[in-house]
Amino acid sequence: MKKTMIFCMILLILVGCGRSKQEDLYTIGVLQFADHPSLDATYEGMKVKLDKLMGSENYRIIYQNAQGENGNNELMARGFVSQNVDLIYAIGTNSAQSAKNATEGTSIPVVFNAVTDPVAAGLVDSMEQPGQFVTGVSDQSPVEKQLALIKALLPEAKRMGIVYNIGEINSVTQVEVITSFEKDLEVVSIGVTSMQELPIAIQQLAEKVDVIFNITDNMVVASTANIVDIASKYKVPVLASEDGQLDEGILATESLSYFDLGESAGDIICKILVDQVDPNNLSILISDKTKLYINKEVAREFGIEIPALLEERNELK
Structure with missing residues (x-):
């Protein structure tokens, strides 16, 4: 009887540790508008930078690709909100707009990439003070x-x-x-x-x-x-x-190097999740390196x- 109780206690401890470990992970929902080498590169660059700054064991990614369909964008963005992810990384203007709309009224931050004019797209108030829990990286062409x-x-x-x-x-x-x-x-x-x-x-x-x-x-x-x-x-x-x-x-x-743009997004994501920096105060990044x-x-x-x-x-x- 005593051995059985000890076994049950150990099992509970192990289960508890497993759950705690999972809860400690940052969950990032990635919404990519379509398959394309440049968009893919912003995703890969982001992961490489997060591995360096946070360690791959400290975050998990739920990846969704809208396959160029706005209807998919909206469904997937709402899905991330229902899953209560810690942050949404949106690649492409349409995906960023869907993510912003889906997260309104929540505290889930959105970090975008591959958006040429985030102000005109209605994503942010300004390049310097984005507001609305949305910030990111612009691929404004040189x-x-x-x-x-x-x-x-x-x-x-x-x-x-x-x-x-x-x-x-x-x-x-x-x-x-x-x-x-x-x-x-x-x-x-x-x-x-x-x-x-x-x-x-x-x-x-x-x-x-x-x-x-x-x-x-x-x-x-x-x-x-x-x-x-x-x-x-x-x-x-x-x-x-x-x-x-x-x-x-x-x-x-x-x-521009879209891989580098992805790494810049990784920097922003780390600041928001790990350093607890308010995304409203993180200026939109623009690169001039080509x-x-x-x-x-x-x-x-x-x-x-x-x-x-x-x-x-x-x-x-």
């Missing part, structure tokens, strides 16, 4: 560097084409910024509302412009291979705003000579 790259590779170009989703506020903002910033190249932009409209829009652009520039627009990025294919038939090269499109045949990009990628094979196909200074910086040797 427009000046990207336009300089186009001019260096294509000095004779006169007109640049941009296609974008008119329903994505980040895209509208980018087109406005590029159009107001660029003085030497005439910007020709066409807005679309669906993937089905893209091929016709690209064809219309390719007939008018000397180069096409892909901005960080989810619809555009998902269609890069098709855009490159159509543009190449008109002998129009395609450059992009980020390196996730390199495998799809673009000519070049002056890109890497240059020029596809030499594509350059040869278009008869483009790569300047020596660019060749020195080219990550694709």
Whole structure:
């Protein structure tokens, strides 16, 4: 009888320890809008930084991918709230908006990434004082560097084409910024509302412009291979705003490192969970560090000579 009681006590202690250990873990809900190399990199970078700062044994991740569907975003975000996660890491503007909406009225903080203009997207009050328990990392494009790259590779170009989703506020903002910033190249932009409209829009652009520039627009990025294919038939090269499109045949990009952006998000998450810093007081992070990628094979196909200074910086040797 005594042995039985001792065994039961040990069992209770072990069970109690197991439960306590689980409760001690920080639970992070990750909501990613879609599968894409850049978005994937922000997730991987975040995990690497958390492992360094917190230790992998001290947190757990519940990962959800909306597969590009806003309906999935909303359901998954609400699911995280019902699970009472400690924090939501939202990758992509649509996912961040769903996470913010789902957590309203709760104390669950949201850290976003891969959002170009969080103010215009209604996620934060300002870049300096975000408020609303939402903060994060912006992938605001280094427009000046990207336009300089186009001019260096294509000095004779006169007109640049941009296609974008008119329903994505980040895209509208980018087109406005590029159009107001660029003085030497005439910007020709066409807005679309669906993937089905893209091929016709690209064809219309390719007939008018000397180069096409892909901005960080989810619809555009998902269609890069098709855009490159159509543009190449008109002998129009395609450059992009980020390196996730390199495998799809673009000519070049002056890109932010989305892995580094993910690590920056990891820093923010650690400050909120471990250091108990109020997310309302954590400014939105913006990076100006870029890497240059020029596809030499594509350059040869278009008869483009790569300047020596660019060749020195080219990550694709």
